[in-house]
Amino acid sequence: MIYFHNATKIYNGHVKGLYHLNLSIQRGEFIFIVGASGSGKTTIVKLLLREINLDEGEIIVARQNISLIKNKMLPYYRRNIGVVFQDFRLLENKTVYDNVAFAMKIIQASSKDIKKNVPVVLSMVGLEKRYKSYPSQLSGGEKQRVVLARAIVNKPPILIADEPTGNLDPNNSIEIMNLLNEINKRGTTVLVATHAKEHVDSMKKRVVTLCDGKLISDVKCGGYNAN
Amino acid sequence: MRISSLKFYLFEAFDNLIKNKLMAFASIAIVSSSILVFSISFYLARNINYILTQFNNSIGLSVILNDDLNENDISKLYDKISKIRYISNVKFISGKNGLKKFLEEYENAHELLEEIENDKILPDSFDIDLKDNRYYGIVIDKLENLKIYGVERVKHARDEIDMLMSIRKVIKITSTVIILILSLISVLIVINTIQLAVNLRREEIKIMKYIGATNWFIRWPFIIEGIIIGLTGSIIPVLITWPCYSKLIIEINNKYPTLKNIFEFMPGIIIFSALMPIAICLGIFIGIIASAFCIKKYLNV
Numbered sequence: 001m002i003y004f005h006n007a008t009k010i011y012n013g014h015v016k017g018l019y020h021l022n023l024s025i026q027r028g029e030f031i032f033i034v035g036a037s038g039s040g041k042t043t044i045v046k047l048l049l050r051e052i053n054l055d056e057g058e059i060i061v062a063r064q065n066i067s068l069i070k071n072k073m074l075p076y077y078r079r080n081i082g083v084v085f086q087d088f089r090l091l092e093n094k095t096v097y098d099n100v101a102f103a104m105k106i107i108q109a110s111s112k113d114i115k116k117n118v119p120v121v122l123s124m125v126g127l128e129k130r131y132k133s134y135p136s137q138l139s140g141g142e143k144q145r146v147v148l149a150r151a152i153v154n155k156p157p158i159l160i161a162d163e164p165t166g167n168l169d170p171n172n173s174i175e176i177m178n179l180l181n182e183i184n185k186r187g188t189t190v191l192v193a194t195h196a197k198e199h200v201d202s203m204k205k206r207v208v209t210l211c212d213g214k215l216i217s218d219v220k221c222g223g224y225n226a227n
Numbered sequence: 228m229r230i231s232s233l234k235f236y237l238f239e240a241f242d243n244l245i246k247n248k249l250m251a252f253a254s255i256a257i258v259s260s261s262i263l264v265f266s267i268s269f270y271l272a273r274n275i276n277y278i279l280t281q282f283n284n285s286i287g288l289s290v291i292l293n294d295d296l297n298e299n300d301i302s303k304l305y306d307k308i309s310k311i312r313y314i315s316n317v318k319f320i321s322g323k324n325g326l327k328k329f330l331e332e333y334e335n336a337h338e339l340l341e342e343i344e345n346d347k348i349l350p351d352s353f354d355i356d357l358k359d360n361r362y363y364g365i366v367i368d369k370l371e372n373l374k375i376y377g378v379e380r381v382k383h384a385r386d387e388i389d390m391l392m393s394i395r396k397v398i399k400i401t402s403t404v405i406i407l408i409l410s411l412i413s414v415l416i417v418i419n420t421i422q423l424a425v426n427l428r429r430e431e432i433k434i435m436k437y438i439g440a441t442n443w444f445i446r447w448p449f450i451i452e453g454i455i456i457g458l459t460g461s462i463i464p465v466l467i468t469w470p471c472y473s474k475l476i477i478e479i480n481n482k483y484p485t486l487k488n489i490f491e492f493m494p495g496i497i498i499f500s501a502l503m504p505i506a507i508c509l510g511i512f513i514g515i516i517a518s519a520f521c522i523k524k525y526l527n528v
Contacts, residue, residue, distance in 0.1 A: 049437065051437075075436070075439045075440055075441045075442075075444075076439070076441075077439075078436075078437065078438065078439040079438075079439035083437055083438070089430070089433075089434045089437070090434075091431055091434060093242075093246060093431075102438075103438050103439075105235055106435065106438060106439055106440045106444060107439065108231070108232055110231065111231060150438065151438075154439075
């Protein structure tokens with residue numbers, strides 16, 4: 001489903017964001033990308049979202065070379081990817097319900113579908129009773145669950161989470177990881193860039209370790225060995 | 228555009244306006260003040276033009292004929308003059324009728340002229356109306372060329388007409404320049420104001436881009452916001468200037484009643500109905516340009 005061929009990204013002419021990365025991720029896989037700060041985890045996320053472009057190599061997502069996607073078509077490509085950020089990035093002036101519904105409005109879903117799907121997704125992440133709340137009234141864990149709901153409401157085939165537990169306490173982190181696992185079980189390919197050693201170790205998923213932009217290990221059912 | 232999308236854009240636009248009340252108020256006030264200045268110039272320009280037209284129409288053109296022409300000569304000359312392009316109407320005034328007309332206009336002249344019995348005190352002439360006063364000069368030249376057929380002289384006010392034409396031209400150019408400058412200033416100020424609103428929401432735009440919103444999906448609410456600001460900002464000054472203008476001309480006419488004999492002001496309703504669509508278009512244009520410009524740089528995420 002996702003293939004990196006010789007993917008290279010150099011910042012400011014000399015900083016290696018990613019260096020000749022070759023990686024393939026199959027449909028329905030759950031994969032952790034781990035590594036120290038500056039190892040290239042976030043670069044992978046940004047490249048997959050086409051927020052930045054490769055300097056060399058190519059990335060193929062669902063059989064298309066994403067570097068060749070025209071800017072005009074970029075929004076349609078991004079709709080295939082649900083994204084979860086460490087800093088939540090919720091719309092502060094919208095309620096929980098509206099934040100999730102917003103993602104459906106963007107793809108011009110009908111009001112009927114929005115009314116049907118949003119409560120289902122909110123219930124899945126355990127926020128059905130907080131649908132009227134604004135982000136400022138939620139805890140970190142609740143905010144991240146709203147972000148998850150927003151990311152999956154359009155049923156994207158891929159979900160990318162960049163440090164999803166970075167701002168959360170241990171209990172909330174476990175809940176978010178369980179939710180990601182749940183989403184993966186429903187068939188979504190999940191890619192999590194993280195520092196959270198305890199989760200990586202406990203979940204026994206595929207672990208790709210990066211160091212200075214290079215892939216140093218790729219282990220199925222692995223643990224965190226970035227350091 | 229789908230109806231559901233339009234509803235969404237409208238809701239977003241109004242929601243943003245309400246949430247950023249102060250900014251919206253400032254933008255409307257800026258557009259209003261620009262359109263107000265524009266409206267005042269518009270009322271002035273239209274009136275000056277209207278008054279000039281009245282003067283212009285009152286300036287006649289007549290052809291004085293030689294005394295020795297018989298009816299046949301006069302008829303031939305009438306045909307020749309009627310065939311000249313740009314002339315809409317030719318009216319023969321015999322010397323007798325000319326005197327009658329003169330006495331009607333200047334009643335005091337009766338005493339002066341009562342002892343004169345000669346009917347031929349005034350020569351025969353043609354009064355000429357033009358289709359368009361812009362061709363005044365050409366017509367005069369053509370009439371001057373008819374001297375061999377019995378035209379003694381052409382009575383005209385070419386200099387006065389030329390002067391009026393140049394005044395009108397200057398006013399037209401000046402008002403166009405003023406309108407262009409004002410529009411530009413308004414766009415710049417509104418850009419600044421909307422820029423602040425967009426800055427506050429750049430994070431929101433970024434999020435929208437990440438979750439797959441198209442540029443037009445992001446743009447529309449801002450453009451509708453611009454339209455609402457422009458529309459409100461243009462309607463307010465137009466609605467204010469109309470009654471003020473009507474009241475002002477009533478006041479002037481009451482204070483200077485003799486002015487009516489010289490010229491009339493243009494009725495407020497005529498200017499209002501011409502100004503309203505122009506001001507609305509201008510306001511909407513300012514709003515759209517400003518919002519489209521502001522949002523452009525945040526769309527490249």
